[in-house]
Every structure is written in structure tokens, then in C-alpha cells.
Amino acid sequence: MPDDPWQPPSILLAVDLVILTLRSSKLHVLLIERGIEPYEGAQALPGGFLNNVGEDILAAAHRELHEEANLDASRLHLEQLGAYGTPDRDPRGRVVSVAYLAIAPGLPEPEAGTDAAGASWKTVEDVTSGRLRLAFDHRRILTDGIERARTKLEHSSLATAFCDEAFTIAELQQVYEAVWGVELDPRNFYRKVQAVSGFIVAAGPDRRTTKGRPARLYRAGPRTALHPPMSRPSATTTSEAHL
């Protein structure tokens, strides 16, 4: 622990946010267009420096979430991804950034913040495919955030954070399919979800109108850790060829 008497040169501390949401069944991330150097004009994750020396990091993340995306804490998941502090990651000097993962249900178009030229939802696929380049090490941070979201979907009730308060099982399935990037069997999914006690609970005798038979509505249940976990098909199911 911190014992050395000498004081190191100042290191700047910032937060970066990976804000994921679902729009028309596709996974999107909130990106801002940088209005100032460095990387002016490039796409980047929302974030910023700590307000003052006494501000809590998580509080700063919440503040940025509000400032840059106008999102409140209700019906929202916020979790630390980790610290990113490679010495050369920011040309302005030594900046260590603590990244947070935020999950939200479908949201409207965002408005650009103060020193941002624009703010918009981009499909995650745009970034991972390389069509869209991000400033700093934000591509790496985003990748880590997506991977975290994927594994959390297996072991926690995080998926419900993508949905509105009341949702159908089919909607919940779309969350899993979008984040995992796979197709699931609706019937097995139905069975599986209901087998996990406390994951979802029926929301009154309500139903919803569309084309076919009305679907039952559910809400997020009290359980946050899923037992048994939702198993991800790709490379997570059975053992591989023995070599």
C-alpha cells in the first residue's frame, strides 16, 4: 500500500462509459463526435474528467450518464469494467480512465453535450467490423464492455435491464439474441427462463395487442444471480473435438 513519502506527478483521472441499448433488435452503443482535439471529429465513448478531487468515481459515472445521455439511475444497470491506464493512451498526458458499463432499455436519439459535436446511437457491429473507428483506446474498452455484458447475461438477470418494466418472453429472448449474436429456439428459451426461479414474475393478467395471440407480460423478478445459468450456445455448450 501507499507508503512512499514522495509525491508523484499528477495523473488525471477520468471515466468512460459504455452505454448499451437495444434498438430494433440490434445492439447499439452511444457514441459522441469529438468537438475538440485530440481526435477532433472522431467518434468516442462519452466520459470526462472527475469534477473535483473529492468526487467519487461511481458518482462521476452517474453524472456523465446524466450529462451526456440524459439517463437517470432508475431502471438502469451500472458496473465498473476496469481501469485503463496505458501511459500513451491520451496524447495530452497521463490519463487513467475508469470505464463503466451501462445498460438501458430502448432510448430516443440523444442530443450533443457541451464539447461534443454530436451524439448518436451506432450499432456495435459498425465498430467491431472496423467500419467505424473510435478515438483513444475506446475500441478496446467497448469490446471489453460487450464481452462483459455477454457473460453477465448468462449468470445474472441483466437482460431485463434492456427491457421496459413490463415485457414479454419473446422480447427478453430478443435481448439474448442481440447481445449474444445468435438465434435461440423460442420453445426451449421459454422453458429455460421459467425454470429459473425468481428471474421473471408474471405482471398481472395483462396482455398486449399485436397480430397473433396475446402474450403474457412479466417483470424482472427478485433474483439477480441465475441458477442455473442461461447457457450460451456458441462455444459454451459441449466439449470440443478431443485434441
Added chain:
Amino acid sequence: MPDDPWQPPSILLAVDLVILTLRSSKLHVLLIERGIEPYEGAQALPGGFLNNVGEDILAAAHRELHEEANLDASRLHLEQLGAYGTPDRDPRGRVVSVAYLAIAPGLPEPEAGTDAAGASWKTVEDVTSGRLRLAFDHRRILTDGIERARTKLEHSSLATAFCDEAFTIAELQQVYEAVWGVELDPRNFYRKVQAVSGFIVAAGPDRRTTKGRPARLYRAGPRTALHPPMSRPSATTTSEAHL
């Protein structure tokens, strides 16, 4: 991202290390006795401030690992746990600490470093039971580290990092039992481990001498992610009573 023109007051950056090892089939953590204020005389995780403004965080973790525990990078697992930055966590001022989890095979007694009054292996149980109190928020960091190690044992080949280069299946089982805090059936464990391709590979026709029948020796295989995962018995196996 960092855009604001003003420079915040200096925040100190440190690293803390959760160094876990196995000694006589019990999980131990390396603790130092603090030689200076604050928390003088109390037990704490090893760690320290970054050397200079240009030092990489992971490099600092490696440096501390060498300085405080005389451990090299070979046969060692090092992984970031996260950033701990509550404003009041250090009475000296604003200190943000990036914690790392280090896993090592059985090691001899450590020697005290420069500004430490002592260094020793303590059983994890001593801390979790409350018999031993840690400085700062180190109890929380340790708890997070243990939990991380537990889940990583399920999904990765981390357990082999607790063993020497060559090990028997029984030894590997002891790792799981110690970290998870459960008892496992040797026969089922044997089957399970061998079913995961690439987890362990036979290490020559070697054998080892003790009392009974000699055991085959294995080394860590090329596979780092385990498919299927090693299932943890407690509360992770089957579904629960349906409310």
C-alpha cells in the same frame, strides 16, 4: 472522454495486490504489517504508488510483485480486479488504487520489504472470519479477489497456476477444494478434468513417490478457457425449489 480544459487537483494512483497461494491445502493471502502511518501496525495488502508519471499500471503491479513478494512473471497469473477510489478510503488524501489478483504456487515465507514491519502468509479464513482486520478497504478488495478467483476456476485453467509445473490430478483437486471451500469426489473430478480437452496434458511417463500407487503427472495444457466449465457445487448446480 476527457475534454474539459481545466486541470483537476492531483489524485494519487496506487496499485494493490491480492496475492493468493496454497499452503498445506489452505488458501493463503500475502499480507504486510504496516510500518508507518496511517494504519501503522495493521495488516494490509502489498502495494504502492506508481513510480513515475510514465509507469504503466500493470508494470507497477509486476514491480510490486517482485519487490514485496520476490515473485517473477513465470508460472504466474496476474489480472486486474478493478479500481477502488472512494474519496475517503485513504486518510492521506485522494488515492485511487488499481487492484490486481496474483496467483502463485506454494511459496516460502516472505521477507519484509522496505517500509513494512513484516510480511507473512495468512489464511484467507482468518480475514473473512473477522479474526484479522485489514487496513483501508483492503478487506473488500480481498473479498473481490477471492470471488474472482472462484469463478475463474470454473471457466478457466487458472487452477493450474496454483500448482507447480508438474502436478497430479489429486493436487489439482486440492486447489479446487481449497479455493471453493468444498469437498469433491475424486473419481468424478478425475473424469471431469480429463474430459476438458487441452486443460491438462500428460507430462511424460513420470511418476512420484509417496505411499500408495504412483500418480501420473500432468502439466497445464494449451487451453485457457474451459469447455465445458468445471461446475461449482455450492448453489451453482441444480435449480432451486420453485418458490
Added chain:
DNA sequence: CGAATAGTGTCTATAAGACATTATACT
């Protein structure tokens, strides 16, 4: 009715856990 979506049932391969049995060393 027919189309469309929701929900239930059944079968099979595979994995997990309990536990018996055989194998190979030592004294």
C-alpha cells in the same frame, strides 16, 4: 377459415453425481 404469434409436450443425447471395483505401489 387462415395467418400469425403464444404457449405446452415429448423425445434423445449428454453431462453430473453417487458409489463399486480394479490397479499399482510400498513395507
Added chain:
DNA sequence: AGTATAATGTCTTATAGACACTATTCG
């Protein structure tokens, strides 16, 4: 021999995935 530990086999139950079927709305 006897003891101790290693390795293998068998059986039962539960879970995962494929897929057929019934149910309920609308036009």
C-alpha cells in the same frame, strides 16, 4: 500378506437441444 493411494466403470438422475403440437387472437 496388508495398507494406501490411483485410476476406471456403472448406474441414476437431471439438463440441453431438436422438434411436433395445441391455444388464442385477428381479419
